[in-house]
Amino acid sequence: MIRVLVVDDQTLVRQGIRSLLDLTDDIEVAGEADDGMTALAAIEEHAPDVVLLDLRMPRHDGIWVLTALQDRAAEAPPVLVLTTFDSDTLVLDAMRAGACGYLLKDVTLEQLTHAIRVLADGGTLISPSITDRLLRAVQRRRPPAAGLPPIQQLTERELEVLRLVAEGYSNREIAGALFLAEGTVKNHVSTLLLKLGARDRTNAVLRALHENVLG
Template identity: 55%
Template sequence: MSDRTRVLVADDQTLVRSGIRLILEAHSDLEVVGEANDGVEAVQLTRDQQPHVVLMDIQMPRLDGIAAIARICASPGDAPHILVLTTFDQDDHLYDAARAGATGFLLKTAPPEQLVAAVRATAAGETLLAPSITRRLLDEFTRRPPGGGIPREVSTLTDREREVLVLVARGLSNSEIAGELVVSEGTVKSHLNRILAKLGVRDRVQAVVLAYESGLVRPGDA
């Protein structure tokens, strides 16, 4: 069916892939179009199957998930949305995955209904950056050198757009930002759309990376 969300699952554990397939294909709007057991297969199957969403593990043989994400996002045409499957206590490469082009992150311990909701949200263009994942990303930012100055793209933002970007980088949701600024959630979404366009980035995660790399926001800011 043309209206089904096409999903590719990339994980080196067969049981994990099989379990995800069973969970997703129990829903008529989701279809698993391929399974990859390493990064090389993930890149090739993405080209062949043209999924809307790729569920990507980071630690895989031959080519790891970060390198696979970078290759997928660098390929001609529209790249799929990439949802990284992460083990909170083990993965130390969330920053690199975000920088490579990951759209969002999902804990491997998430319950089935959260996995389904995450795939649907990612396919709809929403970014999944849970507070726990945001904190982990910030931990990685603190171990990296500060940015080398605010790039021209950031300087084109209005004061309000910068304010919104800072709040996004601190992990606030759209509804939380709306409450903080005393505006509607629709207004926040409009600001975000303009921010992404001005920065030349594809999603919220990329905007957060740029905000920290440029030094506009620094770990530990209140």
């Protein structure tokens, strides 16, 4: 059973998400929070497998939560941003702050549950449309790369894996798509993180977009 924490300042939204997820056999809502501060406490209390996080909340917003979770490193659960706001800047800020996925609240239950399962399985959910928006936002802002190691040359196989990571594929799905063993894919992903100087898959995609590695 995948345990989910729902973080949103609107009670009706939290109740609606809970009701929808109750229709599934493998996902349950372990807890709820209505702002950033209570979200951190709820993560500590419930240890969810995935966090569904709104961005715009009073007091401490979603970006604040993501930034705070970065300090917890491996202990932090993957975060799926679920919001009504679709600006390029917000998408980029959320991904830079450590979000593993980004969906708008008008998604279907099938799309939401698919995203939750992908994140619980260690994947990211960056759809091609979101990847395009990230690329445009990165090109506009072009943050300084001071302090980052130079990107090492990627092999053709590593580029294939990176493109699938950018599209939100899990290691298992990448293995199936490229006819590789899952352990081999994990090794490729580890090498990609090292060559791109990234701490996780999301930051690897952002760095690749910034350096125009994906073409």
